[in-house]
Amino acid sequence: EPAQIALSSIPSALQLLDLPPDDEEVLTIFRNAALGWANHDGASPNDMLAVTQNDWRAVCTILLDPAGEAGSNSPRTESPAGDSEYQDDDVQMQSDDEADSDYEPGALPTKSPRRVSGKRHTRASRLPSDELSGEDSDEYEYGSPKGSSKPRALTARQKATCREAFAMFFPDAIDSKENLDNRRIMLTDIQGVAKLLGEKLKAEEMLEMLEVFSTSPDKSMGLQDFERMMVAAKLA
Incomplete structure (x- = not known):
């Protein structure tokens, strides 16, 4: 008997692949595949249905191509302050470097604390x-x-x-x-x-x-x- 995946586990598997787990059109495709191979009349609960590994691969091959293209065009999460904050960071860091070059013996250099880089802001924005x-x-x-x-x-x-x-x-x-x-x-x-x-x-x-x-x-x-x-x- 070929390997099968329970229909109730399909949303979990889609989530692991970064695909929408609650897309009705996608779930309908898998349900139709399960009903077609299992010869059910459509009245059976989802937990009694299963999709074969071949059907799973075939459907995912169709879904992943457009999903990959859409994902490549989707905007990345940005810092709430926008690009201007990153520009401010560059100006601040440049000013600090110039202050270092003006150091003279006997004088204590005064440096403004550097701001957190934009990369760290982007990483933090992804966290819950x-x-x-x-x-x-x-x-x-x-x-x-x-x-x-x-x-x-x-x-x-x-x-x-x-x-x-x-x-x-x-x-x-x-x-x-x-x-x-x-x-x-x-x-x-x-x-x-x-x-x-x-x-x-x-x-x-x-x-x-x-x-x-x-x-x-x-x-x-x-x-x-x-x-x-x-x-x-x-x-x-």
């Missing part, structure tokens, strides 16, 4: 507001690496959804519960899935995702980290 303020939101409460005082347990349905999506990274561990629990998603695993589906993801984007949710020094993501990511993204 709760992370910038140093406070955990409810979405990050479960399994938080900061040790939330009110851990929230996942329901059986949420755990099952997260496990199905996590198992997609390790096809050889799907039938082994113990083996899957000990697996960790590395950067190479994300790159492998992206390459398999023909998706071009930047290493910076993949590293940022791992850094936000990983609790391991090597930035790998275990099953609990993955569950926390799914809850934060409202996919479970």
Whole structure:
């Protein structure tokens, strides 16, 4: 029997590929593929339907090409202050350098503190507001690496959804519960899935995702980290 992906896990898989997980047109395509191969009459619930691996690849090949073009044209997140702030940084840094060249023996140089570079502003703008303020939101409460005082347990349905999506990274561990629990998603695993589906993801984007949710020094993501990511993204 060919490998299959549960229809209920499709939104999670799309989210991992940076595709919209709630696009009705996309979900309808996958549902039609599941109904066509499974010979259902359309009345069965989604959790009883599955999409074959061949159908998954075929549909994603069609979706990823326009998505990649649109993504390349989308504006990048900018600092709220705009380009003028970066220009101010350059002027300020140039003034500091000129002040250094005017140093004379016996005189203490006075330097104005340099402002934070625009690159740091751009990086900070990508982070959730709760992370910038140093406070955990409810979405990050479960399994938080900061040790939330009110851990929230996942329901059986949420755990099952997260496990199905996590198992997609390790096809050889799907039938082994113990083996899957000990697996960790590395950067190479994300790159492998992206390459398999023909998706071009930047290493910076993949590293940022791992850094936000990983609790391991090597930035790998275990099953609990993955569950926390799914809850934060409202996919479970």
